[in-house]
Amino acid sequence: MDENLAMLIELSHQLADPAFNLAILGEGNTSTRCDQETFWVKASGSQLATIDSHGFSRVNGRAVLDLLDNQQLSDAEIETGLKSALADKSMKKPSVETFLHAICLFEIGVDWVAHTHPISAMSILCSTAGADPFKQHIFPDEIVVCGQAPVVIPYIDPGLPLARYIRNELKRYLDAHGEPPKLMLMENHGIVALGMQPADVLNISLMADKWSRTILGTYTMGGPKYLSQEQVERIDTRPDEAYRRRLLSSLN
Numbered sequence: 001m002d003e004n005l006a007m008l009i010e011l012s013h014q015l016a017d018p019a020f021n022l023a024i025l026g027e028g029n030t031s032t033r034c035d036q037e038t039f040w041v042k043a044s045g046s047q048l049a050t051i052d053s054h055g056f057s058r059v060n061g062r063a064v065l066d067l068l069d070n071q072q073l074s075d076a077e078i079e080t081g082l083k084s085a086l087a088d089k090s091m092k093k094p095s096v097e098t099f100l101h102a103i104c105l106f107e108i109g110v111d112w113v114a115h116t117h118p119i120s121a122m123s124i125l126c127s128t129a130g131a132d133p134f135k136q137h138i139f140p141d142e143i144v145v146c147g148q149a150p151v152v153i154p155y156i157d158p159g160l161p162l163a164r165y166i167r168n169e170l171k172r173y174l175d176a177h178g179e180p181p182k183l184m185l186m187e188n189h190g191i192v193a194l195g196m197q198p199a200d201v202l203n204i205s206l207m208a209d210k211w212s213r214t215i216l217g218t219y220t221m222g223g224p225k226y227l228s229q230e231q232v233e234r235i236d237t238r239p240d241e242a243y244r245r246r247l248l249s250s251l252n
């Protein structure tokens with residue numbers, strides 16, 4: 001079996017560990033590059049917890065991105081387009097969230113993507129506060145692992161409008177920061193972890209869950225006490241934090 005696909009299966013099982021509460025049933029999806037042109041992404045109807053090689057589709061990245069460039073497409077044309085983007089036509093149809101994965105892998109320059117629906121993050125992202133509690137920081141590890149500035153996506157009907165919004169936001173982030181974001185927060189939906197290794201996206205997902213649970217916990221104690229921007233910058237650029245980041249990335 002393709003080495004990346006084997007690692008993707010293992011990552012999917014880890015993300016679906018019931019102890020983590022990141023995804024149940026058919027929730028969530030994962031992806032990684034297969035070669036220069038194609039990538040593996042969870043197929044429609046597969047479950048992260050039990051997925052094997054047959055639960056993934058291999059899809060042509062350019063073909064998916066071309067659909068995004070096409071302004072007027074009906075739901076039926078999107079279905080047909082996604083099916084024709086399959087590198088191996090005998091594989092299962094990829095989900096509509098395939099657009100998100102193609103953008104991250106082929107336009108933003110990350111190698112691994114994990115989208116989940118953690119109860120903790122959703123408790124905040126589905127509240128009247130939306131993503132606001134994540135716009136300031138409360139402890140060093142969430143800055144080190146999840147990055148200084150998560151990308152926030154408002155609720156948009158899944159499909160092309162959502163994918164185009166995400167594409168614009170990610171490009172804007174890349175232009176402003178010169179590197180891809182680590183975490184994307186989707187209001188009324190879930191989170192996306194972006195990384196260069198499977199361990200990165202697992203760590204980001206787990207830390208986003210801890211960050212969310214901590215935010216929720218602070219509201220029983222008078223609310224979050226945010227770090228100052230100066231403190232945040234210092235944590236983000238400390239040499240020992242950079243070392244910790246590399247160490248975490250190498251753990252698998």
Ligand SMILES: [Zn+2]
Nearest residue numbers: 028115189190
């Ligand atoms: Zn989702």
